[in-house]
Amino acid sequence: MSNLIKTAEELLQNKKVNLVIGYEKGTGSKTRPVFIRKTEEASKLVFDPEMSQNLAVYLLRPEVKKAGKTAFVATVPALRSMLQLASECQIKDRDLIAIYVKDDQNTLLFEDFKSVETFLETASTGFKPEEQELLSKLLAMSTQERFSFWTTEFEKCIKCYACRAACPMCYCHRCTTECNQPQWIAPASHPLGVLEWHLMRAMHLTGRCVNCGECATACPVGIPLNLLTYSMMESMEAEFGTKPGMKADTKYALSVYKPEDKESFIL
Amino acid sequence: MAMEIERKIYKNSSPDAIVERLLKAGKKVTAPVRSGKTVDFREIKSPSEIEYKTLTTIQSAKKVAFPKVDRVVEFEVLKNSVNTLEIDFEAYPEQVLFGARPCDAAGFVPLHAIFNWDYADQFFLKRYEKTAIISFACSTADEYCFCTSVGGNPGNTEGSDIQITRTGNDQFLVEIITPKGKAVSALFDDLLVPETEKTEKEKFLSDVPGAFDFDKVYNKLSSIFENPVWEEQASRCLGCGACAFVCPACACFDFQDEKSLKKGSRLKLWDSCGFSGFTIHTSGHNPRESQGDRWRQRVMHKFSYMPHRLQVRGCTGCGRCSRACPVDMNIKEHISQIESL
Numbered sequence: 001m002s003n004l005i006k007t008a009e010e011l012l013q014n015k016k017v018n019l020v021i022g023y024e025k026g027t028g029s030k031t032r033p034v035f036i037r038k039t040e041e042a043s044k045l046v047f048d049p050e051m052s053q054n055l056a057v058y059l060l061r062p063e064v065k066k067a068g069k070t071a072f073v074a075t076v077p078a079l080r081s082m083l084q085l086a087s088e089c090q091i092k093d094r095d096l097i098a099i100y101v102k103d104d105q106n107t108l109l110f111e112d113f114k115s116v117e118t119f120l121e122t123a124s125t126g127f128k129p130e131e132q133e134l135l136s137k138l139l140a141m142s143t144q145e146r147f148s149f150w151t152t153e154f155e156k157c158i159k160c161y162a163c164r165a166a167c168p169m170c171y172c173h174r175c176t177t178e179c180n181q182p183q184w185i186a187p188a189s190h191p192l193g194v195l196e197w198h199l200m201r202a203m204h205l206t207g208r209c210v211n212c213g214e215c216a217t218a219c220p221v222g223i224p225l226n227l228l229t230y231s232m233m234e235s236m237e238a239e240f241g242t243k244p245g246m247k248a249d250t251k252y253a254l255s256v257y258k259p260e261d262k263e264s265f266i267l
Numbered sequence: 268m269a270m271e272i273e274r275k276i277y278k279n280s281s282p283d284a285i286v287e288r289l290l291k292a293g294k295k296v297t298a299p300v301r302s303g304k305t306v307d308f309r310e311i312k313s314p315s316e317i318e319y320k321t322l323t324t325i326q327s328a329k330k331v332a333f334p335k336v337d338r339v340v341e342f343e344v345l346k347n348s349v350n351t352l353e354i355d356f357e358a359y360p361e362q363v364l365f366g367a368r369p370c371d372a373a374g375f376v377p378l379h380a381i382f383n384w385d386y387a388d389q390f391f392l393k394r395y396e397k398t399a400i401i402s403f404a405c406s407t408a409d410e411y412c413f414c415t416s417v418g419g420n421p422g423n424t425e426g427s428d429i430q431i432t433r434t435g436n437d438q439f440l441v442e443i444i445t446p447k448g449k450a451v452s453a454l455f456d457d458l459l460v461p462e463t464e465k466t467e468k469e470k471f472l473s474d475v476p477g478a479f480d481f482d483k484v485y486n487k488l489s490s491i492f493e494n495p496v497w498e499e500q501a502s503r504c505l506g507c508g509a510c511a512f513v514c515p516a517c518a519c520f521d522f523q524d525e526k527s528l529k530k531g532s533r534l535k536l537w538d539s540c541g542f543s544g545f546t547i548h549t550s551g552h553n554p555r556e557s558q559g560d561r562w563r564q565r566v567m568h569k570f571s572y573m574p575h576r577l578q579v580r581g582c583t584g585c586g587r588c589s590r591a592c593p594v595d596m597n598i599k600e601h602i603s604q605i606e607s608l
Contacts, residue, residue: 027599
């Protein structure tokens with residue numbers, strides 16, 4: 001029996017949590033999210049670092065909040081999402097336990113934000129090699145080439161909003177794209193509507209996106225959306241020195257004012 | 268539309284020559300095209316663009332008659348009145364959907380039933396009238412396919428005007444199924460030869476094992492409206508519209524107006540019952556409050572309401588929703604589970 005199953009069983013048995021969100025074997029070669037409420041169901045849990053979704057997307061669900069104390073299996077991006085949600089006052093310290101799977105025999109339990117922060121100081125938070133390659137290609141392009149790259153990619157978009165649904169930071173009850181008095185974003189999936197949607201989403205995720213890549217993984221037509229927020233993230237770090245999801249009390253650079261904030265980029 | 272299926276043989280290593288004829292005749296041809304890792308239906312200008320090797324495209328082919336964005340009326344505001352400009356149906360293209368799978372072609376049957384139900388939706392019907400569907404029978408299948416459980420099969424001709432089956436390296440069986448198919452086949456009839464020896468088509472089709480019994484599921488659904496299974500199955504559902512948008516039979520749409528000060532247009536856009544906003548009232552009340560309620564609607568609509576009210580199945584077993592789902596909401600697995608309740 002893997003250590004993950006044992007850990008989950010103990011948490012449920014000892015009533016430390018009422019719910020464990022983890023992964024189970026899905027159909028074919030897939031793994032998928034699973035909600036474990038009973039000790040005897042914990043044996044369903046599996047872990048595959050290659051295919052692990054960011055389960056932080058479920059943390060703000062009404063049924064999860066209702067469940068009371070919850071544990072969730074967290075990868076590094078999921079831990080960062082957790083801290084980012086904390087910094088946005090969406091979750092409280094000690095309401096959640098994060099289970100980090102090191103390998104089959106070793107799991108780490110994080111019961112408070114402080115311990116997550118300490119762990120993340122030395123964790124690797126980079127891109128996958130194939131993403132890095134595409135990103136380097138993109139950065140080497142001229143503005144025009146890059147625009148044409150995204151125009152071609154966006155032609156595929158059907159506005160199913162899987163990117164939004166899979167994103168732990170897209171938790172607005174009413175997304176801007178659904179506001180129609182006035183209509184900020186054209187709802188159609190024609191070129192303008194698609195461009196407006198993805199630009200708006202990238203802007204709203206600036207300095208909040210932890211680069212988990214779920215938007216791109218979820219996209220049924222394969223648009224590498226996570227690369228879109230990347231340079232926004234870089235700029236925020238360069239201009240304001242903040243990296244999202246590393247501290248539970250990060251003040252969001254775009255909503256606080258500091259006298260020493262740079263103004264050099266304001267036209 | 269009923270006519271006896273005409274069977275002919277096309278001797279060549281690839282159907283490219285047929286496509287050439289279609290293009291030459293000025294048809295708008297939509298076929299599977301590869302772009303990076305994905306294959307989807309796109310308009311082609313040359314047969315070399317076609318990806319023949321793929322089993323299914325990510326999206327269904329419904330867009331040829333039910334585009335993701337369809338203009339239904341344009342209007343302009345004059346001094347004391349509003350002038351509306353109706354859509355010119357004549358401008359819809361004469362088109363051929365080439366290389367669709369039988370499960371795609373079959374999807375036009377439920378679509379046609381829905382768009383003809385209480386209101387004859389001219390935007391769909393006029394496009395569909397001008398569309399000939401040339402499907403390819405399947406010689407392969409994957410773990411998501413279950414056409415045989417919903418009345419289809421890898422060589423199902425329902426919904427197709429012409430069906431092509433590869434019967435050898437240099438040979439295809441061409442079945443001309445409808446008068447529309449007959450008219451299109453006239454464009455390449457000289458490339459075909461009569462079938463002298465009856466082809467055993469079944470020998471060249473893939474094997475798709477049955478997953479569940481449709482009638483049993485249909486009967487079961489009438490008694491499980493209130494059942495925990497809906498919440499259980501939908502607990503991981505993220506509430507996006509990927510499943511509905513890639514589905515060959517999902518027909519829900521929304522109207523949105525796009526306007527500037529003086530003019531605008533009304534658009535018919537794809538919508539999905541999986542979205543939380545799909546049923547929300549202006550009061551804020553949502554009759555389908557949880558994702559479980561919405562998932563139930565999706566299953567009920569396809570496997571109960573449509574068969575009951577329109578005598579068509581709302582699912583063709585193509586498996587696209589299961590392939591597209593970011594959290595593995597596998598319809599074949601879920602319906603099988605419902606059958607065994």
